[in-house]
Amino acid sequence: YTAKGLYQCRVIIIDRFKINNIYMMDIELLTEPVKYQRRQYYRLELNIPVRYIQITETESNTMANDEELPERLEKLSEYHTGDTIDISGGGLRFTGDGLVEKGNKLAVVFDIDYEGNIVRYVLAADVIMSFGVPQHHGKYEHRVEFRNISKENREMLIKYIFQTAIKFNLNLQNRYQHYR
Numbered sequence: 001y002t003a004k005g006l007y008q009c010r011v012i013i014i015d016r017f018k019i020n021n022i023y024m025m026d027i028e029l030l031t032e033p034v035k036y037q038r039r040q041y042y043r044l045e046l047n048i049p050v051r052y053i054q055i056t057e058t059e060s061n062t063m064a065n066d067e068e069l070p071e072r073l074e075k076l077s078e079y080h081t082g083d084t085i086d087i088s089g090g091g092l093r094f095t096g097d098g099l100v101e102k103g104n105k106l107a108v109v110f111d112i113d114y115e116g117n118i119v120r121y122v123l124a125a126d127v128i129m130s131f132g133v134p135q136h137h138g139k140y141e142h143r144v145e146f147r148n149i150s151k152e153n154r155e156m157l158i159k160y161i162f163q164t165a166i167k168f169n170l171n172l173q174n175r176y177q178h179y180r
Contacts, residue, residue: 009030048111053078059124060107064147087161090146091125097138114156114159
């Protein structure tokens, strides 16, 4: 563990000992340390509108099997609104106006601009966490994991995330160059 993240490598233990009741090891590195990513998908900080509605297990399974959406889920006007905080190929974190219990199911809807085309995602998601945002009374932060995203849609979303991250970093570099 370092201030810059978690690293891993292969080692061999040379010696073990105890100093002030703390167990220590003398090791020899067999490979170079490499930064270790614990998340399965890269997360991009991104603010885009999101709509969400609580759904039943049956509705969630219908969405997961790519069946036709139940009629009630077609009416976006009945959804709650919010904004993403970050997004990944596996889920998203967003704000909204009501607490949603951990373990509940949501239908989440958001649009991305993928290579000049607006692509709408309508996905079932499991609520991993939901809590009030202390500095914003009545606002809640939700963390969800996608349940039904197809391989093609996940790959498109991941590509969009990386393209957006690269574009954002280039814009920052250009701004920095301008002020030098």
